Amino acid sequence: MAFARSIHHLHPLPPVSNTRGLKPSPLFLGSIRPDSHTHTITRSSVSVSSSAQRRSAVAANVSDVKTKPAANLLVTKEEGLEVYEDLILGRVFEDMCAQMYYRGKMFGFVHLYNGQEAVSSGFIKLLKQGDSVVSTYRDHVHALSKGVPARAVMSELFGKTTGCCRGQGGSMHMFSAEHNVLGGFAFIGEGIPVATGAAFTSKYKREVLKEDCDDVTLAFFGDGTANNGQFFECLNMAALWKLPIIFVVENNLWAIGMSHLRATSDPEIWKKGPAFGMPGVHVDGMDVLKVREVAKEAIGRARRGEGPTLVECETYRFRGHSLADPDELRDPDEKARYAARDPITQFKKYLIENKLASEAELKAIEKKIDEVVEDAVEFADESPAPSRSQLLENVFADPRGFGIGPDGRYRCEDPKFTEGTAQV
Amino acid sequence: MWGILRQKVGDTGLSPQGLGNQMLRLRPATSAVRDYSAATKEMTVRDALNSALDEEMAADPNVYVMGEEVGEYQGAYKITKGLLDKFGPERVVDTPITEAGFAGIGVGSAYHGLRPVIEFMTFNFSMQAIDHVINSAAKSNYMSAGQINVPIVFRGPNGPAAGVGAQHSQCYGAWYGSVPGLKVLVPYSSEDARGLLKAAIRDPDPVVFLENELLYGESFPVSAEALDSSFTLPIGKAKIEREGKDVTITAFSKMVGYALKAAEILEKEGINAEVINLRSIRPLDRATINASVRKTNRLVTVEEGFPQHGIGAEICASVVEDSFGYLDAPVERIAGADVPTPYAANLERMAFPQIEDIVRAVKRACYRSV
Numbered sequence: 001m002a003f004a005r006s007i008h009h010l011h012p013l014p015p016v017s018n019t020r021g022l023k024p025s026p027l028f029l030g031s032i033r034p035d036s037h038t039h040t041i042t043r044s045s046v047s048v049s050s051s052a053q054r055r056s057a058v059a060a061n062v063s064d065v066k067t068k069p070a071a072n073l074l075v076t077k078e079e080g081l082e083v084y085e086d087l088i089l090g091r092v093f094e095d096m097c098a099q100m101y102y103r104g105k106m107f108g109f110v111h112l113y114n115g116q117e118a119v120s121s122g123f124i125k126l127l128k129q130g131d132s133v134v135s136t137y138r139d140h141v142h143a144l145s146k147g148v149p150a151r152a153v154m155s156e157l158f159g160k161t162t163g164c165c166r167g168q169g170g171s172m173h174m175f176s177a178e179h180n181v182l183g184g185f186a187f188i189g190e191g192i193p194v195a196t197g198a199a200f201t202s203k204y205k206r207e208v209l210k211e212d213c214d215d216v217t218l219a220f221f222g223d224g225t226a227n228n229g230q231f232f233e234c235l236n237m238a239a240l241w242k243l244p245i246i247f248v249v250e251n252n253l254w255a256i257g258m259s260h261l262r263a264t265s266d267p268e269i270w271k272k273g274p275a276f277g278m279p280g281v282h283v284d285g286m287d288v289l290k291v292r293e294v295a296k297e298a299i300g301r302a303r304r305g306e307g308p309t310l311v312e313c314e315t316y317r318f319r320g321h322s323l324a325d326p327d328e329l330r331d332p333d334e335k336a337r338y339a340a341r342d343p344i345t346q347f348k349k350y351l352i353e354n355k356l357a358s359e360a361e362l363k364a365i366e367k368k369i370d371e372v373v374e375d376a377v378e379f380a381d382e383s384p385a386p387s388r389s390q391l392l393e394n395v396f397a398d399p400r401g402f403g404i405g406p407d408g409r410y411r412c413e414d415p416k417f418t419e420g421t422a423q424v
Numbered sequence: 425m426w427g428i429l430r431q432k433v434g435d436t437g438l439s440p441q442g443l444g445n446q447m448l449r450l451r452p453a454t455s456a457v458r459d460y461s462a463a464t465k466e467m468t469v470r471d472a473l474n475s476a477l478d479e480e481m482a483a484d485p486n487v488y489v490m491g492e493e494v495g496e497y498q499g500a501y502k503i504t505k506g507l508l509d510k511f512g513p514e515r516v517v518d519t520p521i522t523e524a525g526f527a528g529i530g531v532g533s534a535y536h537g538l539r540p541v542i543e544f545m546t547f548n549f550s551m552q553a554i555d556h557v558i559n560s561a562a563k564s565n566y567m568s569a570g571q572i573n574v575p576i577v578f579r580g581p582n583g584p585a586a587g588v589g590a591q592h593s594q595c596y597g598a599w600y601g602s603v604p605g606l607k608v609l610v611p612y613s614s615e616d617a618r619g620l621l622k623a624a625i626r627d628p629d630p631v632v633f634l635e636n637e638l639l640y641g642e643s644f645p646v647s648a649e650a651l652d653s654s655f656t657l658p659i660g661k662a663k664i665e666r667e668g669k670d671v672t673i674t675a676f677s678k679m680v681g682y683a684l685k686a687a688e689i690l691e692k693e694g695i696n697a698e699v700i701n702l703r704s705i706r707p708l709d710r711a712t713i714n715a716s717v718r719k720t721n722r723l724v725t726v727e728e729g730f731p732q733h734g735i736g737a738e739i740c741a742s743v744v745e746d747s748f749g750y751l752d753a754p755v756e757r758i759a760g761a762d763v764p765t766p767y768a769a770n771l772e773r774m775a776f777p778q779i780e781d782i783v784r785a786v787k788r789a790c791y792r793s794v
Contacts, residue, residue, distance in 0.1 A: 134532070166569035175568030182535050182572070183564070187555055193528020194560055200529050201536040208514045209485055217532075233525030240520070394566045395604050397573035401659025401707070402627035403619070410658045412619065417654050 073354055074289045080347075080356045081365065083121050083288055087344050088369045090117040090141040093150060094319075096373050097140065097157060101323045105381070106157050109186075110171045113141040115286075115318035118343035119250050120145045122291025123218055126299055132180040132217040134195035137172035138250075138317075139184045142220060147179045154376035160383035167386045168394065180215075188221065189228035192247070195219035196234040199245035199308075216244040216302040224255025226269045232276075235310065239277040244302035246295075247273075249312045250285065256321040257329045273310030285313030286341040289350065316341075464648065470640040472614035473503045476621040477541065479653045481511055484539060487625055490517040490526055491543030491580075500545045501581060501640055527553035527578070531560045534576040539625060544580035547596045547634060554599075561630040562605030575628045579621070582610075582634035583677065583728045584776055590764035595729030597676070600632045601705040601738070607631045607659055608706040610676040613644040616703055619657030627659060634705075636677045662709035664716070668698035671722040671786050674713060674739055676702040679726045679777065686782035695790055705735060713739060714747045721752040722789045728776050731759035756785040 075083065094112040101110055113120070116138075124133060124145035135142040143153055148164055156163025157171055164176050173184040182198055185191040198217040205213040225231055226249055238245050249269050253260045261267050273280025279301075283294045291313060298309040316338035320327030351357040405411045467475075481487045488511075489504055495518040498505040508516040519526040523544065530540035544550045550557060557578055565573045584593035600608045607629055611617040617635070624631035649655060665680060666687055675683040680701045687697040698716055702709065717723050723743055725736030736757040743755060761775040787793040 132536070165567060165571070168569045169567040173567040175564070175572055177568070177571035182532065183560070184567070185560065187559060190528070190555060190560055193525050193556065194532035194535065196525070197529035197532020197534070198536055199532075201533040201538050204488065204514065204533065204538060208488070208512075230524045230528065233520075233522035234528070236520060237522065237525055237529065394568075394570040396607075397565055397570070397575075397628035401607060401623065401704075403623040403656045403658030403661070410661070411654075411656050412649065412658070417649075417652070 073356070074293060075356070077356045079125075080351050081361070083125055083292070084344075084347060084351060084357070084362065085365050085369065086121040086125055086145050087117045087288065087347060088366055089144055089150065089372070090120060091344060092366075092369050092373050093140060093144060093153070093376075096154075096377060098319070098323060100157070100377065106171070107159075108170060109137065109322055109324070110157070111136075111138040111322045112319045113138055113317070115338065115342070116250055116252060116315045117141060118288035118291050118347075119220070119248065119285045119313045119315055122285075122288045123246075123248060123295040123299075126292065126295050127216070127218070130180065130213075130215045132182050132195070132198045132215065133220070134182045134191040134198065134217065135174070135184060135220045136188060136191060136222065136225070137184070137186050138222075139172070139174045139181075139220075143174040143176065143179075143181050143184075146176070146181050148174065148176045148181060150372050150376040151379045152176075154373075155380040155383050158380040158383070159385065160380055161386040161390065162379070162383040166390065166394075168390075188225040189230040192219050192221060192225070192230050192234045196238050196243060196245055199238065199243035199302075200241070202244050203241065214244070214303045214305075216246065216299055218246050218248055220248045220250060222255060223249060223251040223253060223260040223269065224258065224263065225249075226251075226272065227264055232272075235272065235276040235278070235308075238308040242305065242307035244305065245308045246298045246302055247308060247310045249310070250315050251312050252315050252317045254317070254321070254330060256325065259329075268312075270310060270312040278308045278310055280310045280312070282312045282314065285315030286338065286343050286346065288343050288347050465646050465651065466643045467614040467646045467651075468641055468643050469611070469614050469617045469635070470501070470503055472617040472644075472646070473621055473635070473640075474505055474507075475651075476618045476625075477504065477507060478510065480622055480625045481507065481515060483653065484625075485515075486537065487539045487541065488515040488517065489541045489543065490519060490530055492519055492521060492545050494518060494543050499543075501637060503635075503640070504543070523549050523552035524556065527556040528560065530576050530578075531556050531564075531574060534561070534574045534630075535564070535572050537575075539575045539577075541577045541579060541625060544578060546592055546637075547580050547582040548592050548594055550578065550580070550596065557600070557606070557630070557632065558603050562603050564605075565629065566605055573628050574630045577621075577624045577627075577631045577633055579624075579633035579635060581637040581640075583636055584760075584765055584772070585637040587767060587769060587772060588765075589767050593765035595634075595727065595760070596632075597634055597705045597727065598729050598734045598738075600634075601708070601735065602733075603706075605630065606706055607704070608634065609659065609704050610634045610702060612639070612665075612677055612680040612701050612703070614646050615644065615650045616657065616663075616701070618646070618650055619655055620659070620703065623656040623659050626656065631659075634677065639678055639681075642681075657703070660704045660707035660709060662703050662712040663701045664698060664712070665701045666697070666699040668696040669720055670696045670698075671724060671789055672698045672700060672713070672716040672720045673724045673726060673782065673786065674700045674702055674736075675726040676705065676735070677728070679728060682777065682779050683726055683782055686779045686786065689779070689783050690786055693787075693792075695786060695792070697786060702735075708738065708742070710742045710746070714743060717743050717747050718750045721750055723751070724756040724758065724782070724785050724789050726758045726777055726782055728760050731757065731762055734759050753789045753791060756789045758782060758785050 094114050100106045120141045133142050133146050152164035156165055159167045161167050172186045175183050195217045202213050202215045205211040270280035270282040281294055284290050403411055411417055493500045494504040495508040495516045530542040533540055561574045583595040600606055609620045611620045624633050673683045683699045687699050690697050725739045727735045740755040758777045765775055766772055
């Protein structure tokens with residue numbers, strides 16, 4: 001319901017005409033928007049994301065909550081610590097990847113997620129194991145948030161046989177059937193139809209197979225992808241068939257060296273949602289709590305069978321596109337502005353100011369994560385490289401092909417195949 | 425008529441996993457089919473495909489069909505006729521014109537265990553979705569190290585029809601046949617169509633199923649065994665359609681019919697040709713082809729696709745690698761002309777192999793003409 005209103009009163013971005021031309025409007029980028037510097041979210045200084053519209057309506061009615069301040073907050077202590085731990089894991093892991101890359105332990109294309117952790121933690125920590133996540137090449141942290149062990153991801157990056165894909169996938173192709181991480185795709189936009197298909201499966205299971213299935217799928221992709229044809233094809237089909245999918249745009253304003261404003265006729269990506277018949281929401285992707293609120297609503301919609309949502313998260317990557325990117329085109333001022341909005345610092349401040357956690361508890365978490373990541377590196381280091389025989393493995397699930405049975409004989413030559421005893 | 429050799433597949437030296445290592449120890453090929461009861465029924469390829477889809481969808485609720493015009497229009501070429509009424513719109517899904525989108529949706533649903541049959545109205549349109557066929561379907565089992573397999577079938581008409589112009593006439597056998605992780609099947613007769621499509625749907629890996637529009641209406645005799653709902657043909661095995669001793673002709677899809685007719689003409693001139701229906705481009709049945717060449721010592725490959733890097737090129741290389749000493753003449757390759765397909769009827773006729781071309785090439789291979 002909230003989203004139905006939010007389509008119209010979405011957020012106070014300036015009218016589109018201000019954002020034409022190459023010079024980014026400071027209001028649009030949010031970097032000097034007064035509310036974006038509000039690091040604490042209290043009821044009085046409710047910031048202007050879509051969820052705020054809803055909350056301000058609710059706040060007027062809730063008068064008895066004043067006596068229990070903790071209940072106003074958006075997370076419980078438990079949830080807060082879980083989210084904080086996930087944020088720290090993402091950051092420390094990626095920093096370690098950079099170190100390992102420069103030491104030659106990791107190679108090829110490595111794309112790091114520093115600065116965008118709020119989006120991953122904000123969304124993925126609300127999912128169940130049965131829900132699916134589909135990502136791009138910037139997928140390490142999505143896999144970690146979904147539950148793939150740090151050891152497995154690090155080994156995969158080192159190309160060892162103990163990696164989550166036995167070293168055969170690599171940085172850009174993280175798959176985990178157990179945790180429903182469906183990749184890891186190098187081509188931008190490639191994951192979106194795959195995610196739409198996973199959502200299609202949920203619907204198919206409910207309607208055709210009559211199973212109890214309310215699994216949702218999250219598709220993560222960037223601002224550059226929002227101009228790609230497959231994206232629009234899937235917005236159309238997801239809305240048409242009311243698929244339980246959330247399209248999460250991680251708008252970090254840059255596609256390698258191509259500024260979003262130079263590449264896009266209408267830079268406000270959230271608007272593309274209503275054009276296809278689904279709600280479009282814009283949220284401050286540097287603030288994990290705001291992301292979490294929007295995510296709750298969107299995931300709830302999808303689970304109830306109300307269809308897809310397009311969520312545009314305004315975020316920023318502190319490092320270059322990949323470790324090979326010299327990152328010369330981005331304005332250092334812009335980087336500094338976003339660094340000041342570091343999601344981890346913001347959330348830490350929130351937790352402490354709202355007495356959800358003490359400095360010591362947070363430090364303990366940071367220490368624990370340091371140990372986890374170092375253990376992951378050690379494990380990966382000591383793991384063996386894949387054996388030579390692994391080269392030809394896993395090309396097919398059934399290398400013989402269906403028509404040949406397990407005993408090597410053709411199924412159609414089994415005299416009993418017509419009696420249904422041929423094993424299918 | 426048929427020499428029936430009942431040999432277990434295991435004896436032919438084919439290792440279950442190595443797709444590349446099969447040529448090392450060749451034994452005489454088995455005839456890929458046993459002696460079925462005399463054919464009592466004729467069936468068009470279209471009906472064969474339709475019945476195969478019908479039976480597979482009835483047997484397994486995870487199988488569904490998705491594509492343009494597959495539902496209410498009853499299929500652009502009527503292959504999916506009647507399925508919408510039987511199975512409903514959730515299982516026979518009409519899509520908007522979004523190849524990349526719906527091919528990807530099929531792949532995503534296959535990741536989670538459904539068994540989609542994605543129809544491309546022609547395989548030319550698969551080029552809009554080729555990223556999904558190759559990158560997210562074919563490569564996923566490998567990239568995920570066996571965690572996620574993709575039991576999907578991409579099917580549709582392939583190759584030229586009649587007068588449909590350059591953008592609707594390309595053959596994609598060579599392109600898809602070069603990708604590890606895909607199985608590529610090319611049925612000819614109704615029995616092929618039924619058996620291979622059923623095997624493809626039940627197979628846990630991505631299968632590209634290349635049909636031929638002009639064959640849809642052709643009738644072939646089918647045995648009672650082929651009509652059984654459990655009938656499947658082995659993937660990766662060629663069929664020797666006609667046994668011979670002077671020259672081997674390999675062909676697939678519509679060209680098998682042409683090769684058989686050419687063989688009849690050649691018979692009158694004293695050349696006894698062996699015609700191999702490839703049935704499967706990937707895995708290519710190198711064992712059967714090589715065994716045949718070792719018997720006849722001459723090879724002519726026929727295909728409708730473009731000549732460079734085509735199927736014939738691969739077969740020629742395989743034979744040269746494994747059976748070079750047995751060749752008595754250079755391998756003759758017949759392929760489509762190296763031009764985008766022209767529209768004019770007489771030019772189009774020149775752009776694709778005709779029966780006379782096959783006869784001529786066989787005679788060249790037999791040193792009976794220049």
